[in-house]
Amino acid sequence: MVLRRCRQLLRNGDEAADACQDVFLRLLENRGRLYAGHPSSLLYRIATNVCLNRIRDRGRQPETPDEELLYRIASAETPGGGSDARLLLDRLFGRHPESSRTIAVLHFVDGLTLEQVAVETGLSVSGVRKRLRRLRRDVAEMER
Amino acid sequence: MKSDSGKAAIPDLLLERYRLNEVSPAERTEIEHRLRDDETLRRRLDEIERSDEAIRAMDFTASLAAQLQGRAALNAAHDRPHPGANSGAARRVLRWALPLAVGVTAMVVVVIGSRTGSLRPGSTGERIKGLRPSLSVFRQTPQGSEALTDGVAARPGDVVRVAYQAAGQSYGVIVSIDGRGGVTMHLPATGREAARLRSGDRVLLDQAYKLDDAPRWECFYFVTAREPFDMQPVVEAAKREAALHRTSPPATLPLSRGLGQSTFVLRKEHRP
Numbered sequence: 001m002v003l004r005r006c007r008q009l010l011r012n013g014d015e016a017a018d019a020c021q022d023v024f025l026r027l028l029e030n031r032g033r034l035y036a037g038h039p040s041s042l043l044y045r046i047a048t049n050v051c052l053n054r055i056r057d058r059g060r061q062p063e064t065p066d067e068e069l070l071y072r073i074a075s076a077e078t079p080g081g082g083s084d085a086r087l088l089l090d091r092l093f094g095r096h097p098e099s100s101r102t103i104a105v106l107h108f109v110d111g112l113t114l115e116q117v118a119v120e121t122g123l124s125v126s127g128v129r130k131r132l133r134r135l136r137r138d139v140a141e142m143e144r
Numbered sequence: 145m146k147s148d149s150g151k152a153a154i155p156d157l158l159l160e161r162y163r164l165n166e167v168s169p170a171e172r173t174e175i176e177h178r179l180r181d182d183e184t185l186r187r188r189l190d191e192i193e194r195s196d197e198a199i200r201a202m203d204f205t206a207s208l209a210a211q212l213q214g215r216a217a218l219n220a221a222h223d224r225p226h227p228g229a230n231s232g233a234a235r236r237v238l239r240w241a242l243p244l245a246v247g248v249t250a251m252v253v254v255v256i257g258s259r260t261g262s263l264r265p266g267s268t269g270e271r272i273k274g275l276r277p278s279l280s281v282f283r284q285t286p287q288g289s290e291a292l293t294d295g296v297a298a299r300p301g302d303v304v305r306v307a308y309q310a311a312g313q314s315y316g317v318i319v320s321i322d323g324r325g326g327v328t329m330h331l332p333a334t335g336r337e338a339a340r341l342r343s344g345d346r347v348l349l350d351q352a353y354k355l356d357d358a359p360r361w362e363c364f365y366f367v368t369a370r371e372p373f374d375m376q377p378v379v380e381a382a383k384r385e386a387a388l389h390r391t392s393p394p395a396t397l398p399l400s401r402g403l404g405q406s407t408f409v410l411r412k413e414h415r416p
Contacts, residue, residue: 001160003204004195008156017204024212039395040164044157112155120157122401 001040002047009051009070009105022050041120048102073104073135100131107132154178159189168398169384277316277368279408280307280346298410300357306330306364306408307348310341313368313404317375318349321386321393323360323412328353329379330364338373355410363393364408373403 002023006016023046052074103121106112107128114132118125154175161167162175178185282289284303298304306318308331315338318331330349332339341347355362367378381397388394396405 001164003199004160004192017208021208021211024208028212040161040166041157044160106155106157110155110157111153112157116155116158 002043005044005047006051009048009109010054015054019047019050019054023047026050045102045120048105052101052105069108070105073101073108100135103128103131104135154185156188156192159185159192163189163192164395165389165392166395169388172388276406277311277313277366277404278309278406279318279364279366280309281305281364281408281410282307282348284352292410294407295409295411297413298355298362299413300355302355303352304355304410305348305352307346308341308366309346310343310368312370314341314370315339315372316341316366316368317378318364318366319378319382320362320364321382321389322356322358322362323390323393324358325386325390326356326358327379327382327386332375336375338367338369338375338378341368355412358412360391360412361393362410362412364410365397366406366408367397367399368404368406369402378403 003016003020006019006023007013010016010019023043026046027043052070055070056074103117103123106117106120107114112120114125114128117123117128121128123131158167158171158175162172167175175185179189281292282305283292283298284305289305292298292304308316308318310316316331317338318329320328320330322328330351330353333351365378365382378397378399381399385394385397393407393409396407399405
């Protein structure tokens with residue numbers, strides 16, 4: 001499941017295998033959290049985050065509309081997402097916890113409904129909606 | 145995203161969870177209903193199966209395990225003065241976690257709760273960071289008793305006794321379900337509220353328990369919280385899940401997120 005998720009997001013077999021290794025290292029570091037139900041959901045979210053970091057750090061322009069969407073989400077929260085947007089990204093840093101990006105991928109890329117995203121992330125539906133609204137607004141600001 | 149049936153498509157994550165036996169009864173019913181009519185959904189499920197087979201065929205988990213153990217050992221050496229304890233824990237996590245890299249059988253997922261909950265150094269009795277509530281099961285023998293390991297085979301007539309480790313949690317319920325759909329309360333035996341847990345490395349329940357001839361498995365669930373909670377939702381969830389799962393036990397009971405869970409599975413073997 002984890003390797004499949006990494007392949008789906010990264011579209012590169014070797015990079016996906018590396019990312020898979022990162023996922024399980026993160027898992028080892030946070031093994032206590034697996035106490036929560038649905039360990040597969042946690043792994044799926046860790047894999048999503050690991051892949052988003054890699055997409056952000058690739059340093060090349062996305063080639064397809066799908067890649068573009070992922071790249072924009074991946075770059076929306078952390079500094080270093082692109083030098084031209086550095087100032088805005090610095091401002092964004094800290095405003096969105098890491099899970100906002102996961103929420104965005106689950107909703108915009110994977111097609112989960114707001115209710116399903118809420119269940120997966122343990123947030124309320126209104127909490128998910130707020131996070132997405134803020135993320136969308138900040139991405140739009142970034143592109144001005 | 146729409147499916148053949150015109151309804152909203154079932155996301156990949158939900159399909160993955162369905163295969164891992166981690167969906168709620170309502171989700172399972174919905175997916176199985178849709179699978180009957182939705183060719184696209186059946187194809188997607190088939191693709192996941194084929195993908196798993198392909199990944200298994202390339203022996204990905206073996207190489208991943210080797211690489212991870214190396215990196216975990218390096219990290220442990222870097223982070224801790226006694227790396228042996230940490231890499232041991234890492235190996236225990238890896239033992240069950242790696243199959244998830246390619247998709248797993250329900251049985252492997254079932255043991256996650258108790259294996260993550262049993263991260264403790266073996267010889268010193270010293271607790272390590274990240275210790276979680278866990279269950280232990282002991283079987284009566286002519287000489288006394290033996291500790292059973294999670295997933296081990298047991299037989300009808302075996303007399304077992306359950307113990308728990310609260311690991312900082314204050315209230316708990318222990319319930320088991322079997323392969324015939326039976327539900328047994330172990331802690332508390334009566335009442336409506338979760339039992340107050342005792343601290344200690346291993347707290348034995350007062351009552352021993354004789355395994356009946358229910359087939360396939362007996363799975364114990366240890367549900368815990370820091371605050372008191374109503375045990376009725378736990379009992380109801382166990383009954384619902386017991387009615388739904390006959391071939392393998394559910395990985396967890398569908399309960400509110402504020403409650404923690406760990407499990408212990410006995411595989412049932414019948415004497416010839």
